[in-house]
Amino acid sequence: MKNSFKLLTLASSLFFGAALNLQAEEVPLDRIAAVANTGVVLESEIQDLIQSIKQQAKNNNQELPSDNALRVQVMDKLINDSLILQIGERMGVQVSDAQLDETLTNMARDNGLSLEQFRENIIADGLEYEQYRESVRTELISGEVRRASVHRRVYISPQEVGNLLKMMKEQTTNEVEYQLGHILIAFPADPSQEDINAAKTRADKVIELLNNGSDFARIAIASSSDSNALEGGDLGWKTINEMPTLFSEIIDGEAKGTVLGPIRTGLGFSIVKVKDIRGKEVVEVEEVKSRHILIEPSVILSEAKAEEILQGFLDQLNAGEADFAELAKEHSDGPTSVKGGELGWADPGSYDPAFKDALARLDINEYHKPFRSSFGWHLVQLTGRRTLDATEKMNENRAYQMLYNRKFGMESARWIKETRDQAHIEVFDLEEK
Structure with a gap:
């Protein structure tokens, strides 16, 4: 609109x-470059994102593919964003200006800057701050929609957790992490054998280019259909247990710089590069204890009203006029209401990212102002924080999280492909006649 x-x-x-x-x-x-269901992608949006990517590449001394290849990837991202935002609108997912400002303030703090200094850096890079601000809003909404849509598709059985725990115990303590790069040569919807053969030919050509010294990130930006293509295909650091099974079976024991593939999956042919290897870092594990009141917006309860209700509870608690447990029992949605909102001790990484970030900013017994996660609006109090050595329960949680992250990544890719396959997408040729 x-x-x-x-x-x-x-x-x-x-x-x-x-x-x-x-x-x-x-x-x-300004011209319409593409239509995605009821949304449009404007030429100005494409050029703004291309400019941003080029500036980032310049700052990082990163080579980029041709302008045409970069445009294709940018167009795909903006079409995906448009489709996801439309789903978010139907789901009622919103990010208020206050939430957006809080996110930007946290981003600035993570970079050791004030919000004003952060804003000045964005402008110094040649970007419009308001456009950048709205792009962050889009990413926040997209993240919530993706988590809510994909979460219900991920099922992890107790047997899977048990099998992974057994495997982890059998491994040596000298567990290593691999930094991986990934390129996906995707199949079209309902691919024919001819389509599969063509994708295989393209994948073989990509491997040939990589083995001859071509820059992986540049090839990923130009050729990959994966969601991280514009990040150069970087998958980050992962242990064997954190990788998709198809990758872990061929990567274990491989040397730095090895290019593997093509690996056929349900989405296409994957090409993986071992960019670097390191010994697994030992990190202290922190658990948090908290309680919350959850209000789920609905057709009859707006986002603004849900936030207003929780703010009213917070005012009562700060004034000593109410008891948190009683408020939770009476008003909170979800299974924890019967326990007064108590969540017990947990690894914060197991929570929704917005919930995890909120807890990270709190001192013991402090309340966080109402905020939204993919589950609804929360009023949360941190009641404890502790650091633990490895325990059976922690390993079980870690195994579950590994399996969840592995499946979430695969299901997320399938979900966006299905979303695109079911959508009406039309891309216009804007070349001057």
């Missing part, structure tokens, strides 16, 4: 200018 209004305004201005025969400087009309 916002983009459509922008186009309508520009078109109206040009029309009335011509009708009055005004002598004015010609203003180029």
Whole structure:
């Protein structure tokens, strides 16, 4: 709607200018580059993102593929964003200005900057701060929609956790981590044998280029259909147990720089590079104890009203006029209400990212102002924090999280492919005649 209004305004201005025969400087009309269901991708949005990527590549001394290849990847991302935002609108997912400002403040803090310094750095990179701000809002909404949509597709059985725990116990203590790069040569929807053969030919060509010294990140940006293509295909650091099974079976024991594949999956052919190897870092494990009140927005309960209700509870608690447990029992949605909202001791990494981040900012017994996660609106109090050595329970939680992350990544890729396959997508040729 916002983009459509922008186009309508520009078109109206040009029309009335011509009708009055005004002598004015010609203003180029922003054009629709693609349609994705009820959403549109504007040419200006493509150029803004391309500019941002080029600036980031320049800062990192990273080579980029041709402008045409980069445009294809940017177009795909913006189409995906449009489809996901439409799903988010139907789900009622919103990110308020206050939530957005809080996220930007946290991003600035993580970089050792004030919000104003962070803003100045964005502008110094040649980017419009308001556009950058809205892109962060889009990423937040997309993340919530993706988590909520994919979470229900992930099932992990107790037997799977038990099998992984057994495998972890049998491994040596000198467990290593691999930094991986990934390129996906995707199949189209309902691929024919000819489509599969063509994808295999492309994958073989990519491997040939990589083995001849071509830059992996540049090839990933140009050729990969994976969601991390614009990040150069980087999958980050993973142990064998944290990788998809198809990868772990061939990567274990391989040397740095090894290119593996093509590996056929349900989505296409994968090509994996072992970018680096290191000994597994030993990290102290922290657990948190907390309790919360959850309000789930609905057709009859708006986002704003849910936030307002929790803010009212917070005001009562700060004034000593209410008891947290009683409020939770009476008003909280979800299974913890009967326990007064108590969540017990848990690894914060097992929580929704918004919930995890909120707990990280709290001192013991401090309340966090109402915030939204993919489950709804929360009022949370941190009641304890402790550091643990490895325990059976911690290993069980770690095994579950490994399995969840592995399955989430695969299901997320399937989900976005299914979303695109079911959508009406039309890309327009904007070349000048």
